[in-house]
Every structure is written in C-alpha cells, then in structure tokens.
Amino acid sequence: MRIELPDVPALERGVAVLGSGGGGDTRIAGLLLRRRLAAGANVVVHALDEVPPQAYVVPVGVVGATPVFNEKLPGGQEFAAAVAAIERWTGTRAAAVASLEIGGLNGLLPLAWDLGLPVVDADLTGRGVPRLDQLSLNACGRPVTPAALAEPGGQVLVQATGFPADLERTVRAFLPSAGGWAALALAPLPVHELACCSVAGSVSAALRLGRRMLELGESPGPGPLAEATGGRVLALGRVIEVARRPGPRRHGRAGFSRGGVTVADHATGALLRLEMENEYLLALRDGRLVASTPDVLAVLDRRTVTPISGDAVRAGMEVIVLQVPIAAFWTDPGRIELVAPRAYGIDCDPVLLGGGR
Structure with missing residues (x-):
C-alpha cells in the first residue's frame, strides 16, 4: 500500500480517533510526512504476509510528554540512533519497522521518518495506551527488553533486561533529563512472530477509518x-x-x-x-x-x-x-x-x- 499526499489527512484523522483522546497532537508528524512525500519519497506500507517470514522488524515510537514534542522538535537523528543502538546490542539487522502505537502521533511517525527501512502494516496497541506494560507483546508473554532510547540531545540508553514495568520506570526516570521525550526502539522480531503478537493491519485500518470520516x-x-x-x-x-x-x-x-x-x-x-x-x-x-x-x-x-x-x-x-x-x-x-x-x-x-x- 503506497501512501500518497492525498492520504495524509485521512491518516491523521484515523490515528487521532484511535488515540482515544490521547496519543499526542498529530500535526507535526503530519507535516513531516507531507514534506517527505512532497520531496518525492516512496512511502510504502507492507502487509505482514508481503515480508519474508524470517525478516526482522523493529517496533519504534516516541515516548514521553507529547506536547513537548511539538515545542522541542526532533532533529532527525533520534529514531535512527535508537534503531542503530538496538541493532548493535542484539546483533540483528532490521529489515523493516513497525509503529509502537497506532493511536495519535506514533501512528504517523514511522511513515514520516526516513530510516531507509520499509514500514509494516501492524502496531503493538491497536489504539492509544499510556504505558509500556500495555503493549501487545506483554499480552502474548513476550519480553519488551532489550530496548533503546535516544533523546534529542544525543544521549542513547539501552536497557538490556527487565520486566515491562521495569522498562516503564526506566523510561519515566530518563525522560526528565532528556527534555521530555525520546525515541524508543524495541528488539527486532521476526515477521512470523510479530504476526502473532501484534495488531495486524492497523495502519490500513486507520487510513480507512479516516477516509470514511472525511467523506461525511x-x-x-x-x-x-x-x-x-x-x-x-x-x-x-x-x-x-x-x-x-x-x-x-x-x-x-x-x-x-x-x-x-x-x-x-x-x-x-x-x-x-x-x-x-x-x-x-x-x-x-x-x-x-x-x-x-x-x-x-x-x-x-x-x-x-x-x-x-x-x-x-x-x-x-x-x-x-x-x-x-x-x-x-x-x-x-x-x-x-x-x-x-x-x-x-x-x-x-x-x-x-x-x-x-
């Protein structure tokens, strides 16, 4: 599924609804996505069955105070730094990325940021949630660590082990020194495992929802x-x-x-x-x-x-x-x-x- 400029308003509307009142303002992410598309980028979302089963996918997203994200704008290196850190730590090369959370800001950011990797049509929440111990990985008994955090000032932190609640506490402790927000990358998962512990089709579902609402x-x-x-x-x-x-x-x-x-x-x-x-x-x-x-x-x-x-x-x-x-x-x-x-x-x-x- 190729994302075109006319799709952006529908995507913004869909992910904003799925934020359920949270998830952060989508305007900055929408602007970044528009600029990327206007520059001629080929933004494609792949269904899970279109990606080789043994290919590895890294879930990515922003954590922290989303209003601060609109004031302290990303410099462009945060997502790449988080993904690179988790690749180094795990020794696994990512073949694609997925959204940590389809609701709100994070529903657009993997599309808006050029990481040189395709995006898969899945996420770890299916809506907006406030905590990292509420991800679909947790519901399926899978660990959420190792995880890498990269903040706008250049700091990168890797948490090697820990329960979901431990990662949540680490993130909340890290964010004040990070200026309020950071990019988060979780350990790469092979596609055949991600298909069992994620909400598949969430990007296309958000796009359909937004289109139907705009048509009203x-x-x-x-x-x-x-x-x-x-x-x-x-x-x-x-x-x-x-x-x-x-x-x-x-x-x-x-x-x-x-x-x-x-x-x-x-x-x-x-x-x-x-x-x-x-x-x-x-x-x-x-x-x-x-x-x-x-x-x-x-x-x-x-x-x-x-x-x-x-x-x-x-x-x-x-x-x-x-x-x-x-x-x-x-x-x-x-x-x-x-x-x-x-x-x-x-x-x-x-x-x-x-x-x-």
Whole structure:
C-alpha cells in the first residue's frame, strides 16, 4: 500500500480517533510526512504476509510528554540512533519497522521518518495506551527488553533486561533529563512472530477509518457517523463540565493526571460523563456504565468531526462522543485485562460495543 499526499489527512484523522483522546497532537508528524512525500519519497506500507517470514522488524515510537514534542522538535537523528543502538546490542539487522502505537502521533511517525527501512502494516496497541506494560507483546508473554532510547540531545540508553514495568520506570526516570521525550526502539522480531503478537493491519485500518470520516463532510448525523466508523454515538451535545485532578501514585511516583468530562445530550437531556487518564477510559450515562476501554472513546468537534484530546476539551464545546470497537486482538479473555478498566485502577468490568465483555 503506497501512501500518497492525498492520504495524509485521512491518516491523521484515523490515528487521532484511535488515540482515544490521547496519543499526542498529530500535526507535526503530519507535516513531516507531507514534506517527505512532497520531496518525492516512496512511502510504502507492507502487509505482514508481503515480508519474508524470517525478516526482522523493529517496533519504534516516541515516548514521553507529547506536547513537548511539538515545542522541542526532533532533529532527525533520534529514531535512527535508537534503531542503530538496538541493532548493535542484539546483533540483528532490521529489515523493516513497525509503529509502537497506532493511536495519535506514533501512528504517523514511522511513515514520516526516513530510516531507509520499509514500514509494516501492524502496531503493538491497536489504539492509544499510556504505558509500556500495555503493549501487545506483554499480552502474548513476550519480553519488551532489550530496548533503546535516544533523546534529542544525543544521549542513547539501552536497557538490556527487565520486566515491562521495569522498562516503564526506566523510561519515566530518563525522560526528565532528556527534555521530555525520546525515541524508543524495541528488539527486532521476526515477521512470523510479530504476526502473532501484534495488531495486524492497523495502519490500513486507520487510513480507512479516516477516509470514511472525511467523506461525511461537516456536521454529520449520528446515524451516518456510526455507520462510517462501525461504532455508535453515545452523546451529541454540549460539554458542561471538565474536571482534572492528579492521578493515583504508584511506587512512590506521581501517576498520570485524571479527569472527567460531562456532556449534556441535546436530544435526551441525559448526562454522559467520560472518565479519562491520558485517554478517555469510561462513559457513564446518568450514572450507568455504558462503554469502556479497550473500546476507543473519542470526543469529536460537532461541526468538523475533528477529534478533541483530553488535554484540549473545554466546557462550552459542542461535541459528539463516539465509541469505536477495539481490534479483535484485545477481545481475547487472556489479553483484555492489560487494557481493561482495572489496568487503570478502576474496579469494573469492560463494557464493549455490542455488550461484549
């Protein structure tokens, strides 16, 4: 699948929705991708079955405070440095790269950066997630180390061993000295193994989702929007309250910020409350749980249908709240707990589209 300039708006829209309110602003990554395509680059996304089974793929992405990424722009060497470090450490040459996370900024960056390697149509989340212990590798019992971090100032750090939670702690400790963000590369995986422990087809799925949403035009009705996305509209109304607070602390470290968004539905008068951490996690209608992670919950501008992040949502906005079903990978009972409400310290079962749990 070749990516052309007209595809970029659809890709931006698709990955922004899959960020579920998190994942970072896609504008800089979109600009980088446009510049690369305008310069004549051949950007191709390969299906996993188009790549030799024994070829090695390196998952890559940005970790840290994504708003800082827009202020402290990449110099161009960060991804290449992280990939080179993990190749040296493992003694394995990468044949391709994959996105660490399709939701938000990371859904575009492997395409926007010229690493001299093709990109495969898969990622390790299928949506936006806040932590490295929530990757599909973890759900399949595979290690996430060794891993390499490269920051804009030139520092490169390799963590050779450790559990997923150990890598998460290392990254959070490294980021303040790195200026807020860093490029991350995980150990190369052969394609035949990656196919079993990743969300296959996620790039093409994001592109299809974005195209369908853009084809709706402005101010679509709930029915056409639900049909175009394969989801359902939970509310169409005005944001009447946004509350933010510190999140729970773990291992003596501050947690991600938490918050809630209340939307008054114009048609029914019902109050829909969204609970959020980095991403939107739960939706309660008049106090009753009606949707939750791992399904994607998105808040969209009522007129433009542009996703609104948890950082940017404000009282007075006219919005549509959309629920989009998660990739089938996460509906497996042995995997869902990594991204279900209890993974965020919320004591309830997941409520998925169609009543699935």
